Amino acid sequence: MRSPREDALEIARKAIDAVLPENALRRALEGRLFPGKVVLVAIGKAAWRMAKAAADVLGDRILRGVVITKYVHSQGPIGNFEIYEAGHPIPDENTVIATEAALQATAGLSRDDVVLFLVSGGGSALFEKPKGGVSLKSIIDITDQLLRSGANIVEINAIRKRLSAVKGGQFAQNLHPAKVYAVVLSDVLGDRLDSIASGPAYPDSTTSEEALRIVQKYGLKLDTELLKLLEEETPKSLSNVETVVIGSVKVMCEEAAKAASELGYNTEILTTTLDCEAREAGLFLAAIAREEKGYDRPLSHPCALILGGETVVHVRGQGLGGRNQELALSAAMGIQGLEGVAVLSVGSDGTDGPTDAAGGIVDGSTITKLKEAGYDPEEALKNNDSYHALEACGSLIKTGPTGTNVNDLTVLVCQ
Amino acid sequence: MRSPREDALEIARKAIDAVLPENALRRALEGRLFPGKVVLVAIGKAAWRMAKAAADVLGDRILRGVVITKYVHSQGPIGNFEIYEAGHPIPDENTVIATEAALQATAGLSRDDVVLFLVSGGGSALFEKPKGGVSLKSIIDITDQLLRSGANIVEINAIRKRLSAVKGGQFAQNLHPAKVYAVVLSDVLGDRLDSIASGPAYPDSTTSEEALRIVQKYGLKLDTELLKLLEEETPKSLSNVETVVIGSVKVMCEEAAKAASELGYNTEILTTTLDCEAREAGLFLAAIAREEKGYDRPLSHPCALILGGETVVHVRGQGLGGRNQELALSAAMGIQGLEGVAVLSVGSDGTDGPTDAAGGIVDGSTITKLKEAGYDPEEALKNNDSYHALEACGSLIKTGPTGTNVNDLTVLVCQ
Numbered sequence: 128m129r130s131p132r133e134d135a136l137e138i139a140r141k142a143i144d145a146v147l148p149e150n151a152l153r154r155a156l157e158g159r160l161f162p163g164k165v166v167l168v169a170i171g172k173a174a175w176r177m178a179k180a181a182a183d184v185l186g187d188r189i190l191r192g193v194v195i196t197k198y199v200h201s202q203g204p205i206g207n208f209e210i211y212e213a214g215h216p217i218p219d220e221n222t223v224i225a226t227e228a229a230l231q232a233t234a235g236l237s238r239d240d241v242v243l244f245l246v247s248g249g250g251s252a253l254f255e256k257p258k259g260g261v262s263l264k265s266i267i268d269i270t271d272q273l274l275r276s277g278a279n280i281v282e283i284n285a286i287r288k289r290l291s292a293v294k295g296g297q298f299a300q301n302l303h304p305a306k307v308y309a310v311v312l313s314d315v316l317g318d319r320l321d322s323i324a325s326g327p328a329y330p331d332s333t334t335s336e337e338a339l340r341i342v343q344k345y346g347l348k349l350d351t352e353l354l355k356l357l358e359e360e361t362p363k364s365l366s367n368v369e370t371v372v373i374g375s376v377k378v379m380c381e382e383a384a385k386a387a388s389e390l391g392y393n394t395e396i397l398t399t400t401l402d403c404e405a406r407e408a409g410l411f412l413a414a415i416a417r418e419e420k421g422y423d424r425p426l427s428h429p430c431a432l433i434l435g436g437e438t439v440v441h442v443r444g445q446g447l448g449g450r451n452q453e454l455a456l457s458a459a460m461g462i463q464g465l466e467g468v469a470v471l472s473v474g475s476d477g478t479d480g481p482t483d484a485a486g487g488i489v490d491g492s493t494i495t496k497l498k499e500a501g502y503d504p505e506e507a508l509k510n511n512d513s514y515h516a517l518e519a520c521g522s523l524i525k526t527g528p529t530g531t532n533v534n535d536l537t538v539l540v541c542q
Numbered sequence: 543m544r545s546p547r548e549d550a551l552e553i554a555r556k557a558i559d560a561v562l563p564e565n566a567l568r569r570a571l572e573g574r575l576f577p578g579k580v581v582l583v584a585i586g587k588a589a590w591r592m593a594k595a596a597a598d599v600l601g602d603r604i605l606r607g608v609v610i611t612k613y614v615h616s617q618g619p620i621g622n623f624e625i626y627e628a629g630h631p632i633p634d635e636n637t638v639i640a641t642e643a644a645l646q647a648t649a650g651l652s653r654d655d656v657v658l659f660l661v662s663g664g665g666s667a668l669f670e671k672p673k674g675g676v677s678l679k680s681i682i683d684i685t686d687q688l689l690r691s692g693a694n695i696v697e698i699n700a701i702r703k704r705l706s707a708v709k710g711g712q713f714a715q716n717l718h719p720a721k722v723y724a725v726v727l728s729d730v731l732g733d734r735l736d737s738i739a740s741g742p743a744y745p746d747s748t749t750s751e752e753a754l755r756i757v758q759k760y761g762l763k764l765d766t767e768l769l770k771l772l773e774e775e776t777p778k779s780l781s782n783v784e785t786v787v788i789g790s791v792k793v794m795c796e797e798a799a800k801a802a803s804e805l806g807y808n809t810e811i812l813t814t815t816l817d818c819e820a821r822e823a824g825l826f827l828a829a830i831a832r833e834e835k836g837y838d839r840p841l842s843h844p845c846a847l848i849l850g851g852e853t854v855v856h857v858r859g860q861g862l863g864g865r866n867q868e869l870a871l872s873a874a875m876g877i878q879g880l881e882g883v884a885v886l887s888v889g890s891d892g893t894d895g896p897t898d899a900a901g902g903i904v905d906g907s908t909i910t911k912l913k914e915a916g917y918d919p920e921e922a923l924k925n926n927d928s929y930h931a932l933e934a935c936g937s938l939i940k941t942g943p944t945g946t947n948v949n950d951l952t953v954l955v956c957q
Contacts (some may be wrong), residue, residue, distance in 0.1 A: 398829040407822030413815040
């Protein structure tokens with residue numbers, strides 16, 4: 128068996144590899160037959176890469192394609208596809224133009240035809256057609272009112288879906304009788320499919336009643352016409368849609384668990400929705416590591432515990448770092464002196480905070496090395512300076528942008 | 543199956559019950575034969591209750607007894623035992639007088655005789671005889687210097703053991719050839735036996751070399767005579783001692799796991815050394831609870847996850863609460879809406895912060911109830927006011943003082 132660091136890195140590499148748009152899309156399309164026409168619509172920050180991968184697999188079986196991604200996210204032409212860039216996180220006129228192009232490309236399809244709908248994070252801003260009578264400006268204004276009033280994303284979507292002609296399942300509903308094969312790369316914790324990109328091809332779990340209640344709750348200022356629109360109900364079921372989530376923090380964790388098992392580790396996924404303060408998650412994990420080394424539990428060794436999610440950092444210092452780096456540095460303090468233990472935490476998109484690192488990897492010797500390099504780990508944490516601390520002891524992970532984003536992966540390996 | 547709340551409460555009740563001095567001591571003495579004389583020495587905050595329990599089990603097989611506990615912790619005479627109260631956390635003259643009495647009571651024993659040595663938290667201050675030439679005042683001064691310089695407990699003990707005639711294994715060494723049966727109720731995370739009460743009957747894992755290094759590291763001011771004492775080595779092995787830990791956070795967690803299994807739950811002990819920020823531990827646990835309800839992992843349901851330790855609270859608000867109550871309130875926010883889930887956190891001593899509650903117990907409906915009662919859970923947490931929030935929704939646990947202290951127990955139950 129190799130070192131716990133090497134194995135943790137391999138587990139993370141395989142897990143992220145599995146959720147790269149190309150690989151994930153290939154799995155989703157493999158062996159799949161499309162008897163009629165196939166029209167591709169790809170929306171979101173990973174739209175270009177997902178569309179490219181689909182084109183590589185399906186070739187000229189795709190009749191037409193419309194790709195809508197964020198500015199500077201297109202990487203050139205793909206066959207005869209129309210490629211659009213538009214505003215994110217705030218939609219702009221190009222959003223509406225591109226969405227109109229997608230609607231035209233998919234108009235008039237028959238029941239044998241399939242819209243291959245590739246969805247990734249950011250799709251909510253990048254795919255929008257205001258409902259008749261609504262201006263894009265009103266949508267932006269209302270979203271802004273909601274954000275400032277402290278409404279959560281489910282509440283915001285309940286309103287926005289009703290002011291849109293494509294969100295909340297309406298895009299797919301209008302394609303009927305054509306089929307929709309929705310392939311989703313999710314950056315939303317918990318994989319709530321009607322939230323990802325505001326669910327253009329997914330039944331809406333929010334209701335008009337809720338939408339009206341939200342208007343009251345936050346005292347939103349809406350025209351009578353818009354209020355009327357909120358009363359129109361969104362689709363609650365869609366018979367023509369099949370959805371597959373090819374990449375998500377859940378898929379990444381499951382792939383990490385698979386990779387760890389293949390390396391001979393007893394493996395458990397603790398959570399795929401980790402959302403606490405990064406450094407405290409590191410301490411919590413270290414406490415589990417100590418239990419593993421002291422009493423061979425919760426799992427018997429060698430073992431790997433897998434976590435996914437998006438921790439938070441409350442910045443109080445002036446240093447450089449990111450949530451994965453803070454988690455790793457903090458964990459290092461809790462596993463100091465333990466042998467055969469490594470903790471890795473990494474952003475699947477290859478970035479972590481405003482740094483060129485994707486995360487960090489630490490073991491029982493990290494703190495000693497750090498102190499030898501003249502760093503005080505507690506001071507570094509206090510100053511939110513995990514980057515420089517981990518850099519000083521060779522504990523940064525650098526991958527460069529990976530092209531996917533399904534949030535963060537954390538791995539604890541105990542041999 | 544009963545509600546997850548009821549089961550969590552029963553699990554906690556059984557676990558704490560098992561580490562009450564009386565019950566724990568009974569287990570340690572059951573079926574044990576003492577061929578020669580038995581002399582009892584009990585030190586620490588639970589000394590009186592442990593001594594009482596030993597007297598109840600062994601009766602007049604105990605020849606003499608010396609009990610040294612904290613002021614106001616004695617509950618009256620026990621047979622012919624000498625009962626002393628002394629200073630804690632700072633030792634005083636009564637500490638030295640009481641320790642001298644214990645040494646006299648155990649003097650001149652033969653190889654068939656046994657000193658039944660009952661150790662509980664606080665024993666470090668309550669059992670002390672300064673080494674020849676050292677004054678109690680110097681010991682207190684040096685301890686104070688160490689505390690103010692930021693030395694950790696292992697470093698502090700490395701020094702103090704060498705200025706003492708009884709710490710660091712020396713009490714037991716001097717009793718040779720008599721046997722020592724040390725029965726320990728531990729309040730130290732990780733059960734480091736040479737740390738509990740500074741290990742009067744346990745081989746010392748610190749060395750003179752380390753002690754001298756610590757003096758340098760913190761620039762301690764010591765007389766030449768004291769420096770010389772630091773060079774004297776403490777026992778590294780003790781052939782006449784048998785030690786049993788009858789109560790500790792580890793034992794409590796194992797008893798909780800046993801109780802949960804008996805109730806039909808799949809059970810795992812995640813850690814017995816939880817030491818992160820209380821509210822973040824609550825969020826971390828809630829993230830595991832969501833994984834359980836969403837994907838039936840890490841354990842298949844019904845399951846109970848057990849944690850022990852001592853979380854911390856950084857008080858920033860003006861409210862009332864404790865670490866267990868904050869953990870519970872924070873967890874409540876993370877499990878909001880989940881059915882069949884309960885999170886319990888409780889101090890084994892029956893107290894939590896400066897409140898009359900021992901901890902809290904929450905479920906998926908707690909936050910709704912809290913809001914109905916007019917409380918904002920986020921505000922309550924921000925103001926460190928977990929007590930009033932949990933009180934408002936019937937989520938406090940009140941036990942009164944339990945008479946034991948092995949730190950905190952946290953239980954997550956998912957049905």
